Amino acid sequence: MSNIDLAMFCNQCEMSAPMGCGAKGQEKGTCGKDSTLARLQDTMIYGLKGLSAYREHANELGADTKSVDDVMSETLYFTLTNVNFNFNEHIAQLMKVGSAGVQVMELLSDAHAKKFGVPTPVSVSQNRAEGKAILVSGHNMEMLHKLLEATKDRGVNIYTHSEMLPAHGYPELRKYSHLKGNIGKAWFDQGKLFEEWSGAIVVNTNCIVPPRSNCGYLDRLYTYKIVGVEGAKKIENDDFEPLIAQALSLPSVDRFNAETTLVTGHNYRTILTLAPQILEAISAGKIRRFFVIAGCDAPGKGREYYRELAQRLPKDCVILTSSCGKFRFNDIDFGTIEGTQIPRYLDLGQCNDSNGAVKIALALSSALGVPLNDLPVSIVLMWMEQKAIIILLALFSLGVQNIHIGPSAPEFVNEPILNFLVENFNLSLISNVEDDLKKFLG
Structure with missing residues (x-):
């Protein structure tokens, strides 16, 4: 970042005068702060929220x-007033x-691998469940491990939801035979999914959707550590006995019997x-391009783009997610x-495993003798919340350019900030799949 021409940025923002001096044309925020500086501080705070989540798990x-x-x-x-x-x-x-x-993603990745083994590819049963069961949603692998140990030989099956899917890739977690499969998709399907699930439920990190007071699962919902909603039961001091006892008292799960699988690990x-095989495939023209398609999902229009993009990629392209x-x-x-x-679909893991894409890119850069930003790699990210922000800042700090985000820019990015990111990092917003594919593959 030392070579970035910040004077150019200041000119774009009409900020040639010192901050707080009342220069003409400045949009003011609180305490006389220029609006753009206030937005940059918002970015710091949101980034710290994601950073603190990863730090907590690593700690x-x-x-x-x-x-x-x-x-x-x-x-x-730094963000303190004045x-x-x-x-x-x-x-x-x-x-x-x-x-x-x-740094924190590397710390967490190393800690996970040290305790649970290096993940390896595995096919996971999707939406097939049976027996007395507990559904686990969130990101906390250590909590899942404790629960698996507590439920061993207890007649309770454990299923994952959303960002817990990658748990199945860890050898020390999947050795528990009662870790059975995955149920549901991204975090925001909780309302309908939890209603249909007849077993117990525990959410151990973000994202939890606040349940309606009259929902049919609040009496079966448990939260862990900082996660909490009104009416749910809290797991205290890693005592899972109330959760296990209720799971055993509830009807067996029998509404999920699809015959599909997902791949992770x-x-x-x-x-x-x-x-060696990847490099040979690149040299032989069998692999044209790598696509990093990842990020935080959310309900609403615009995100069907990512499925369409993945579906329409040529057969000589590899997806990392x-x-x-x-x-x-x-x-x-x-x-x-x-x-x-070589699989065309590679699931690197949770959001905190996003550093894996960089590790692979750096290895390719070194082996091919090609600068990082000149590799045949397109990065297309879904935008939503704090962990997406820390990941984007991490990429910027490494000098990664040519990132595409969507379906829209975050609200705290105004035109001057967006212009700066475009100028210095070639950041762009997605448009439509047909036009973007021409750009990516061109």
């Missing part, structure tokens, strides 16, 4: 997070948050073992690259 697993904690503390101090009105330093602080994001460490956005298209059998055993 639970014993990782040393002090350097990340220091950045979080410093950045909160502390900083310097544009350059706002950008530098955002990059510092992004670098902490890179393509951790970057496992994918890098295929490096993570986060809950993959549920837009992970029910599709993409097969393998012709003449190879």
Whole structure:
């Protein structure tokens, strides 16, 4: 970031005068702060929210997070009223948050692999359930491990939902025979899904959808640590006995019997073992391009784009994905690259496993002798919430360019900020699949 021409940014924002001096044409925020600086500080705060989530999980697993904690503390101090009105330093602080994001994702990835083993590809039963059962939603692998241990030989089956799907890829988690499969898709299907599920339910992180007071599952809903909604039961001190007892008292689950499967477990460490075959396939023209299609899913129009994009990719393209956005298209059998055993669909894991795409790209860059931003890679991200922000800041801090986001820009990005990101990182918004494919493949 040291070479970024921030004077250009200031001119775009009509901010040639010092911040807070009342220069003509400035849109004011609170305490005399320029609106654009206020929005940049909003970005810091949202980024810290995602950063703190990953930090919490890494800390639970014993990782040393002090350097990340220091950045979080410093950045909160940075946003204190009347502390900083310097544009350059706002950008530098955002990059510092992004670098902490890179670090914390690596810490968490290493901690997961150390405790639960390196994920390997596995087919997971989807929407098929039976018996006394508990459905687990969220991101917390350590909590799931404790629950699996507590329910061993208890006659209770455990099923995952949304971002817990990648749990099946970890050898030390899937060795529990009562970890049976996955139910449902992204987080926002909770209302209908939880109503249909007759067993017990536990949500261990974001995202939880506040249930209606008259919903049919509130009396079967448990929350863990900071997660909470009115009327749900709280798991205290990792005591799962009330949850287990209720699961055993409830009717067996029998409304889910689809015969479909999903594939997960393509951790970057496992994918890098295929490096010779991947490089050979690239050299032979069998792999034309890699597409990173990932991010936070949400209800509403516009996100059908990502399924259509995945479906319309040529057979010589490989999809890398993570986060809950993959549920837009992970029910599709993409097969393998012709003449190879290389899967065309690679599920790197949860949102915190997004660093895997960078690890793979860096390895390709080194092996091919091609600069990172010149690789045959297109990055297309779904936009929604705080964890998407820390991931984007992490990519920026690494100098990654040519990222496409959608279906719209986040609300805290105004025109000057968007112009700056376009100028310095070639960030762009998605449009429609047909036009974007021409651009990506051209």
